[in-house]
Amino acid sequence: MALTTETADVAFKRYYLGTVTNQLNLKVNPFLARVRQSSNDIYGKEVKRLIRYGMNGGVAAGSESGDLPPSHASNYAQFSLTLKNLYGTIQISDKAIRASAHNEGAFINLLNEEMEY
Numbered sequence: 703m704a705l706t707t708e709t710a711d712v713a714f715k716r717y718y719l720g721t722v723t724n725q726l727n728l729k730v731n732p733f734l735a736r737v738r739q740s741s742n743d744i745y746g747k748e749v750k751r752l753i754r755y756g757m758n759g760g761v762a763a764g765s766e767s768g769d770l771p772p773s774h775a776s777n778y779a780q781f782s783l784t785l786k787n788l789y790g791t792i793q794i795s796d797k798a799i800r801a802s803a804h805n806e807g808a809f810i811n812l813l814n815e816e817m818e819y
Contacts, residue, residue: 722817
């Protein structure tokens with residue numbers, strides 16, 4: 703099978719869509735990797751989430767028979783961010799594509815090599 707833009711498109715979608723999605727979602731931004739990803743907080747073109755901050759209890763040093771520290775209520779804040787698209791690119795030279803034009807395995811090896819680095 704000759705390599706064309708259509709066959710390359712199919713190969714990308716079939717074999718590399720999951721890999722690219724994983725790289726964009728988890729490896730590009732360490733903060734994004736720590737945030738629980740869910741569609742529950744999506745409202746139109748925004749992400750809105752109620753977050754808790756601070757401590758919701760009392761901490762103090764005292765005697766064994768002394769009064770306990772007063773408790774404090776949880777603090778909440780709502781943040782709102784607009785959704786963004788993440789894009790990734792890979793670059794393969796035309797010479798490498800021509801060299802692998804008649805060998806699907808060579809093209810797959812070429813893509814594997816580019817996706818690793």
